[in-house]
Amino acid sequence: MISYGKQSIDQADIDSVVEILKGDWLTQGPAVETFEDDLQKYFGAKHVCTVSNGTAALHLSALTLGWQPNDIVITSPLTFLATANCIVYAGATPDFVDIDPISYTIDPNKVEKKVKHFRSVGKNVKAIIGIDFAGHPCDWQALREIADKYDLQLVNDNCHALGAIYLNDKQYAVKYADLVIQSYHPVKHITTGEGGAILTNNSDLDEKVRRLRTHGMTKDPNLMENNDGPWYYEMHEVGFNYRITDFQCALGSSQLKKLDSFVEKRHKIANRYNHSLANMENLIIPKEQSATKHSYHLYPLQIDFEKLPLTKVEFFEKLKNAGIQLQVHYIPIHLQPFYKKRYGFQTGDFPLSENFYHSGVSLPVYPDLSVDEQKIVIEKIKQFLNE
Numbered sequence: 594m595i596s597y598g599k600q601s602i603d604q605a606d607i608d609s610v611v612e613i614l615k616g617d618w619l620t621q622g623p624a625v626e627t628f629e630d631d632l633q634k635y636f637g638a639k640h641v642c643t644v645s646n647g648t649a650a651l652h653l654s655a656l657t658l659g660w661q662p663n664d665i666v667i668t669s670p671l672t673f674l675a676t677a678n679c680i681v682y683a684g685a686t687p688d689f690v691d692i693d694p695i696s697y698t699i700d701p702n703k704v705e706k707k708v709k710h711f712r713s714v715g716k717n718v719k720a721i722i723g724i725d726f727a728g729h730p731c732d733w734q735a736l737r738e739i740a741d742k743y744d745l746q747l748v749n750d751n752c753h754a755l756g757a758i759y760l761n762d763k764q765y766a767v768k769y770a771d772l773v774i775q776s777y778h779p780v781k782h783i784t785t786g787e788g789g790a791i792l793t794n795n796s797d798l799d800e801k802v803r804r805l806r807t808h809g810m811t812k813d814p815n816l817m818e819n820n821d822g823p824w825y826y827e828m829h830e831v832g833f834n835y836r837i838t839d840f841q842c843a844l845g846s847s848q849l850k851k852l853d854s855f856v857e858k859r860h861k862i863a864n865r866y867n868h869s870l871a872n873m874e875n876l877i878i879p880k881e882q883s884a885t886k887h888s889y890h891l892y893p894l895q896i897d898f899e900k901l902p903l904t905k906v907e908f909f910e911k912l913k914n915a916g917i918q919l920q921v922h923y924i925p926i927h928l929q930p931f932y933k934k935r936y937g938f939q940t941g942d943f944p945l946s947e948n949f950y951h952s953g954v955s956l957p958v959y960p961d962l963s964v965d966e967q968k969i970v971i972e973k974i975k976q977f978l979n980e
């Protein structure tokens with residue numbers, strides 16, 4: 594079965610993990626620090642705190658930024674559940690702003706309109722979470738301007754966009770957002786199995802994230818009320834065990850060395866799809882805006898099923914029977930029963946995201962997808978859409 598995404602592991606990755614398994618450290622050892630240093634260098638971040646997964650990174654971000662019950666946090670409905678759930682974890686109120694029709698990322702004009710509206714009725718908007726959807730960066734310049742103008746915190750859910758370029762800059766993420774979230778789940782650009790990180794240039798935020806990663810404990814004499822001896826620690830706020838292990842981080846460092854080549858391979862695959870599908874009727878291929886490099890975590894193809902004799906479900910089934918497992922990213926979050934019931938969102942609230950959901954399918958894209966496998970995917974898509 595050809596799936597929509599898959600990890601790429603080679604002998605160097607395996608050797609790096611085996612080496613750690615033979616050593617003294619399994620949990621938080623030197624490989625964690627090395628991976629954090631490697632991420633720091635690659636992404637140009639002053640601080641990187643690795644955690645057990647991307648959802649934990651979002652949860653710690655929400656707590657670190659101090660979101661409270663009366664705070665509204667705005668994000669895009671076109672994302673994975675975890676992006677919005679972290680707002681709920683903190684007890685704050687999630688709200689959404691529709692996507693830009695070209696980049697499929699949150700539309701800054703609509704963000705500003707919404708913030709102005711909330712301000713005019715005395716409601717407190719606290720933060721914006723942008724998602725670099727599918728690997729295409731948000732309009733971070735515009736989002737930063739809005740954040741500065743209205744004194745808002747800005748978070749980048751960067752899970753899809755490792756290795757992407759914005760305004761000719763691969764290290765863009767921490768330059769615009771206060772906190773940047775990554776995930777190293779196997780379908781992402783690099784993997785540690787489960788894993789994630791929070792990147793920032795703000796040392797206070799980093800220190801707080803680090804405390805919350807380990808139960809809220811501190812051994813910093815400047816923060817402690819007492820100091821009974823070298824074993825002593827204190828807890829001033831409640832935290833979690835969101836640590837990642839040493840052997841996962843060894844895999845992470847080994848994978849990171851290949852990130853650029855992984856992105857190049859994804860680009861080649863995307864170019865082949867573009868070339869084969871661009872001129873077909875009823876299809877919209879993903880676009881790359883100028884001075885931007887898409888990192889193609891996903892290849893989202895839009896198909897106008899209303900103009901075709903087959904439904905999306907039938908298309909899915911036919912491809913599955915031909916050995917190709919597509920995916921859909923995403924069911925817009927405001928349509929989830931939890932969000933409808935608790936916050937009153939309705940079908941029709943965010944029409945561009947909803948249309949995207951109805952027409953969108955994610956085609957297979959991962960470094961080890963062979964040219965022959967991709968040829969089969971393209972051939973079958975053409976066959977089923979033209980039948």
Ligand SMILES: Cc1ncc(COP(=O)(O)O)c(C=O)c1O
Nearest residue numbers: 646647648673675752776777778
């Ligand atoms: C946009 C986005 N945010 C957050 C997450 C959560 O990451 P993790 O699966 O590592 O918890 C994902 C993972 O699928 C994601 O795609």
